Amino acid sequence: MRVKREHFRSPKDLPVVEYVTPGSPLCAGCGGLTTLRLMHKVLGENVVVVNAAGCMTLMAVYPFTPLKSSWLYTTMGSAAAGAQGVRDALDVLIERGKLDAADDLQVLVLAGDGSTYDMGLSATSGAIHRGLNFWYLCYDNQAYGNTGFQMSAASPLGSRTATSHSGAVQRRKDIFELWRAQRPPYVATVSSHDAVDLAEKVERARGLNGPKLFLSLAVCPTGWGFDPELSDEIAKLAIETGVWPLKEAVDGAVRHTYVPNRFRPVEEYLRPQHRFAHLFEPQRDEELLTRIQQNVDDYWAPVLAEPVANA
């Protein structure tokens, strides 16, 4: 099941223009970069990206920037506050006639999951609380990627990171729900695999004044341990197994924008990734595999039980 598309029917309808040039030092096959590139295409020009320390910080290494728009690197813990400073400044300068309204910009926070779920949560929650009119893109690679892939509060159950050698024992924080609890006008999950879904969501959120939060599963060949060629395949499997639900919440009301007709077993998603290899070798960890599948099933059961008002 897929929700009706309002703005883009197929990938061909996406804007051709690029705001992120090639030549950045990010890994080949980086899903976070794909998401940013796609989101920026739809947002259009006139953006200032406010970045939290993480992999994407190395997009711009002096004297180069791949962005045709503006960029401000802040810290790992305060990107949303930086966004507030820039947004407020633009507003007040325009209000006071010191800046031409044509020079206004959309403010986009770009932060990893470590920043989003952990260190920057206070700053982000504060910005949501104040109703800051901004975009927030969390490229969720499910660990502290830039420092060599250590565990974060987004690392999924069972995943191996550099600080969880036998696999994370906790479940991920549900940041979508944490955000939604504050009732910002728009919260969505997206994926680089479904560019049209992503574009639709940006377009739907565009008119809303306030925090517009995008959580993207950012497939990470380097940290997750798979050949970059498989980036899109892994992203697709995350969706088709139900591990990564595509959804949005407008003023808190949730709807799923895509529901697989037939869910593929979670194993298909886990198996190609080195970070889950210990679940299969030297012997299968049946118990954990069952739990992971169960968690996914438990998530979807109430969703699937709902009347198909979604479609």
Place this chain on the structure above:
Amino acid sequence: MIRIRFHGRGGHGVKTASRILGTAAFLAGFETQDSPVYGAERRGAAVTAFARISETPIRERGMIAQPDLIVLADDTLLNDPAAGVLVGQETASAIFLNAADPAPLVAQYHIAPPARAFDVTARTRELLGRPSALSAGVASAAAKLCGCITEANLEAAVREEFSHLAVSPDAVTKNVEIALSVFAALEPAVLSDVPRAATAEMARVPYVDPVLGASTVYNSGNAEQRHTGAWRVERPVIDAGLCTRCGLCFVECPDGAMSLDATGLPLVDYDHCKGCMICSHVCPVDAITHQPETAAW
């Protein structure tokens, strides 16, 4: 002191190679240091690592600008000025090239130090059956050129370093075999102590306007000047005849290293394409094929 500088790409294992050499020299009773350049190390991107071996305490640290030995895992790096393979070649007593025949490279790139060569890639492929990290073979070449490391030290070092990596016992044995075959095939270099330049003029750094006094870039989008195409180990090649112009590859390219021509045919920007091959994988009609770009793997 022998100063050894390794050049390769992320994934070649030059950091491991420098560690194997360091461990071998340590086991041989020398004072030794090894270190990688720590940066945004990405698969395919140029990587440099260093080792120093000495009979007396080492009073140097960090990068080696004037090496005694240059060890190159992938000759395509000679095309990338940023990799700096030949920097300081004046002081080098030898350069190791991962190739069957060094002569064409020596001629093409005006390589000054005496060149030694061995096709480590071929040997690695032969024994491991697939392109893989070259660390054992490359470290072994360096160890032999140094002339002060025994076969036994080398073997122990390979075993020691591979024990830290998550590889099977069989792979360790094969890597030892690769190392020993490279070791047997090469002759030690004739090391001569070329005097190092000691005087450089000093600069007086002035105050500059805040425009250039902070790390601000005004030249938006100038990352295009960085040619990440050099990272590529495989080249995506589009068959225009097969392509249906669906645009999927263009959309999914992380780097935006593709454009569409007037007919909607995707064109790869080979100056920047990192060779992730996502485009090939997403193509519904298999119109994008893989062509090997470098012989190193």
Place this chain on the structure above:
Amino acid sequence: MSRQLLTGNAAAAWGARLADVDYIPAFPITPQTEIIETLAAWSQAGELPGRFVTFDGEHSMLTAAGAAAAAGARTFTATSSQGLLFGMESLYTISGWRVPLVLVNVSRGLSAPITLGPDHNDVLAARDAGFVQIHAETCQEVLDSILMGYRIAEDRRVSVPVLVNLDGFYLSFTREPVDVPDEAAVREFLPPFDFEHLGFRASRPIAQGVAVLEGATYSHFRYQMHRAIQNAAAVHAEATVEFSRLFGRSYAAIEQYRVEDADTVLVMAGSFAAKGKAAVDQWRADGRRVGLLRLRVVRPFPAAELAAALSGRRAVGVIDQNLSPGVGGIFCQELAAALYSVPDRPPVLRSFVTGLGGKDISQSEFDHVLSVLDAAQSGDPVTDTELLMTAAEWQQVQGRLASARRPVEDNAPLPTDSDDVRAAVRAEFEDARGGVS
């Protein structure tokens, strides 16, 4: 101009108001809170055209302040103590952006143990953060320094943030008469912020705070901050001339109080310098030739002025209201470095620490300082910092310590050897000196 009875905090709020700031990110902390409450009230009453926003903490607040300044807004913010340290990462970040703004710090001792009384350990923890740092002695000086602060920060020869420090309680909550200048005169002194070289705008994208992964270029940027802050000395001097022309008050980097013919000079900073001046007056009345230097501009450190003012004196005593554990008073160390190459530097330089956590300083303590200086010999160790405390205070402290003990431990004596250790260190130092001479 109007003359009003204002607390230091109110004077700070007036400074921000008169500077016609565009943006005020805020977070409460004692003893600073009155500043943001005052500004919030003005803002809500429509008396402040700028925007007032409260944050989730000082790390965010300071990031937002810097980001707004980077975007071209004239920005004011204020904090204290724990807040300054909580925002420390942001301090370094925003000065690295080379953006002008004014940050007021109301000094308060640091936790643990948590306290409310003032000392300078908070503000001096930020001394290397790439801010110009000005320490005020009076409420008037607080207001004036904020106006001067914007002028200095926004000068292209500087373009780094300015921190203005005032002492908690002794200034923050103390009312005294303050001349509040007219807006028109302030406009003349401080024209609107010309942010031509800064700012994010659609027509001119820039990438700011870009990572620098190469040492020489990084060194260049860090060194630029040093040069910028050095330049602030001249810009401060120019601003002083203009300020004095418009408002009739003048501030030098160091204030020299009755030092003309002094053989002995005290060095102090902040509001306690007023007490130092009173002590000087008393000694002068007794015929002693003693003066006082007050450090006003702390960054750039006024080394040349201090050297010139102190050369040829017999004895200098630095009374630090801060303590760098393991070294002693911070200003004393910096002063020692400034005097090192002065040919006729004072043969005696001694370090005293007092006023931590707001502990008062009495005339007896000043007298003690003078007697120590009188008795001191050339070559006494500068690092031998003495904590000033009266016997009565120490007795009270001991009483509190006793109350904190578990009753069963009754009066079993605890080992105390601090004096022995001090004596031993001193003996070693003297040995070492004997050894070389």
